Amino acid sequence: MIAVFNLIFLLFGVMIAWYALSAVRWEVFLKDAKSKPAAVLRLLVAILLGYQLSRFLNEYLLATSLLR
Numbered sequence: 001m002i003a004v005f006n007l008i009f010l011l012f013g014v015m016i017a018w019y020a021l022s023a024v025r026w027e028v029f030l031k032d033a034k035s036k037p038a039a040v041l042r043l044l045v046a047i048l049l050g051y052q053l054s055r056f057l058n059e060y061l062l063a064t065s066l067l068r
Contacts, residue, residue, distance in 0.1 A: 014050030
C-alpha cells in the first residue's frame with residue numbers, strides 16, 4: 001500500500017512540476033525552445049522537481065504519522 005502512495009505522489013509531483021514549468025519563458029535560456037532536446041530538458045527538469053516534491057510529501061506524511 002505504501003508503494004502505491006509513493007507512485008501516486010511521484011506522478012502527482014511530476015504533473016505539478018510540468019504544469020509549473022509551463023510558465024517559464026524557455027526562449028530566454030535556450031536557442032530553440034521548440035526543439036526536441038528542449039522538450040527533453042523540460043521533461044527532465046519536471047521529473048527532478050516532481051521527485052523532490054514527492055519526497056517532501058512522503059516525509060511530511062511520515063512525520064505526521066509519527067506524531068500520533
